Amino acid sequence: MILNRKINELKEELIESTQEIMRIKSVEEEAKEGMPFGEGVSKALECALKISRRLGFNTKNLDGYVGYAEYGEGDEYIGILGHLDVVPEGDGWKYPPYAAEIHEGKIYGRGALDDKGPIMAALYGLKAIKDSNLPLSKKVRVIFGTNEETGCKEMEYYLEREKPPVAGFTPDAEYPLIYAEKGITSFDLVKDLKSIGTEDLCIKYIKGGQRVNMVPDYCEVGIWSKEKDFVIKALEKFKQTNEFNLTAHIKSDMVVIKSIGVSAHGSLPELGVNAIMQMFKFLAFLPLEDTDIYKYIDFFNKHVGFECHGESFGVALEDEESGKLSFNIGTVEMEENKISLGLNLRYPVTYTYNDMIVPFEKTLEGTEIKIENMSHMAPLYFPKDHELIKTLLNVYTEQTGERKEPLAIGGGTYAKEMPNIVAYGPIFPGKPDLDHQVNEYIEIEDLVMNAKIYAHAIYELAK
Numbered sequence: 466m467i468l469n470r471k472i473n474e475l476k477e478e479l480i481e482s483t484q485e486i487m488r489i490k491s492v493e494e495e496a497k498e499g500m501p502f503g504e505g506v507s508k509a510l511e512c513a514l515k516i517s518r519r520l521g522f523n524t525k526n527l528d529g530y531v532g533y534a535e536y537g538e539g540d541e542y543i544g545i546l547g548h549l550d551v552v553p554e555g556d557g558w559k560y561p562p563y564a565a566e567i568h569e570g571k572i573y574g575r576g577a578l579d580d581k582g583p584i585m586a587a588l589y590g591l592k593a594i595k596d597s598n599l600p601l602s603k604k605v606r607v608i609f610g611t612n613e614e615t616g617c618k619e620m621e622y623y624l625e626r627e628k629p630p631v632a633g634f635t636p637d638a639e640y641p642l643i644y645a646e647k648g649i650t651s652f653d654l655v656k657d658l659k660s661i662g663t664e665d666l667c668i669k670y671i672k673g674g675q676r677v678n679m680v681p682d683y684c685e686v687g688i689w690s691k692e693k694d695f696v697i698k699a700l701e702k703f704k705q706t707n708e709f710n711l712t713a714h715i716k717s718d719m720v721v722i723k724s725i726g727v728s729a730h731g732s733l734p735e736l737g738v739n740a741i742m743q744m745f746k747f748l749a750f751l752p753l754e755d756t757d758i759y760k761y762i763d764f765f766n767k768h769v770g771f772e773c774h775g776e777s778f779g780v781a782l783e784d785e786e787s788g789k790l791s792f793n794i795g796t797v798e799m800e801e802n803k804i805s806l807g808l809n810l811r812y813p814v815t816y817t818y819n820d821m822i823v824p825f826e827k828t829l830e831g832t833e834i835k836i837e838n839m840s841h842m843a844p845l846y847f848p849k850d851h852e853l854i855k856t857l858l859n860v861y862t863e864q865t866g867e868r869k870e871p872l873a874i875g876g877g878t879y880a881k882e883m884p885n886i887v888a889y890g891p892i893f894p895g896k897p898d899l900d901h902q903v904n905e906y907i908e909i910e911d912l913v914m915n916a917k918i919y920a921h922a923i924y925e926l927a928k
């Protein structure tokens with residue numbers, strides 16, 4: 466096929482452009498005039514647009530927020546959305562993180578796979594179409610996002626000024642493609658506490674977990690008791706029937722209890738052990754009945770415990786496309802007269818926010834527990850027989866010779882930020898996901914394969 470021959474001819478140039486853009490450190494920094502996400506990000510955007518012009522495309526820069534390369538004629542356009550910002554490199558690299566050195570057929574550096582290599586592959590895919598003079602009925606835009614890692618604020622800016630594509634994809638996840646992404650909510654459950662203990666025993670503080678979208682592997686409480694060894698004895702007794710990793714030690718006038726769990730991603734709470742809920746189970750074992758803090762803890766022990774799908778909370782939604790709702794308690798903070806838990810619930814794709822939140826609020830009724838700081842992202846879902854899904858899957862099968870089922874996930878990809886697109890590549894099945902990891906790289910062979918797949922996908926969508 467002509468497009469693959471063109472990509473082979475463009476291979477060296479594709480590698481060089483990928484290296485060029487990888488050498489710019491584009492971690493979000495303090496905003497400057499015309500650089501809403503800082504200097505590095507702005508330079509990376511300028512660089513991508515310069516490469517695009519060199520390849521013969523028209524470009525536009527939307528005030529430093531986002532830019533695009535455009536090719537073809539027509540009112541409607543196909544959109545390929547990638548991003549040029551990266552997460553900080555961290556420590557322990559065997560090659561410099563912003564040098565784009567090539568070793569054993571791999572380009573090493575922050576952003577190689579997430580998402581600079583893949584967006585260059587898409588750009589060169591479009592270049593192959595242009596060089597082949599294949600006729601298109603729609604315009605094509607390769608859109609360079611700049612804030613994917615820290616809030617996607619550039620997409621808001623884009624959609625306020627430009628109409629969305631009629632179809633397209635983001636090369637920012639994995640193959641073969643993701644057709645279903647659960648709805649995601651994060652929020653706090655807050656209660657003001659009138660009583661945090663009795664005359665003999667009181668809970669001074671609770672803290673645990675770092676992020677709502679992780680299963681917490683640590684939780685700590687400080688308990689004051691009149692009788693010094695009362696709490697330690699209670700813990701010994703509790704552990705006779707509960708095999709939890711809980712330890713106690715004395716710190717000035719308090720007993721500090723530490724709970725160790727097993728961390729996991731918040732979309733898969735069943736793979737972890739929740740350190741907060743271990744602690745809650747123990748705290749309910751203490752003679753604190755009738756206190757406000759006890760009522761709060763007891764409520765969560767009854768309605769959550771170690772469940773991961775919202776069964777006892779009355780929100781156990783499930784569908785064939787994306788499975789069960791995931792229910793994660795990720796953080797806890799209690800100080801003085803206030804307690805707050807941070808939750809992350811992801812509901813199946815064929816349901817709405819109200820299907821989840823109405824029964825959720827019903828369970829909260831009469832508890833004086835309030836929902837605060839709600840953030841919500843609606844699900845993404847295309848039926849498997851949707852034209853976009855069929856087209857992209859066919860291209861994948863033709864180019865790789867492998868027929869694979871599309872994926873449904875609990876996470877959210879960049880595709881959620883733009884209507885009418887799905888996540889498509891760049892990671893091939895069985896290959897490691899090096900996004901945000903030390904020693905991130907892209908195999909040159911995969912970079913080229915991505916360019917071939919994206920060239921055909923763009924052509925099929927825009928022809």
Ligand SMILES: [Zn+2]
Pocket residue numbers: 548579580613637
């Ligand atoms: Zn990414």
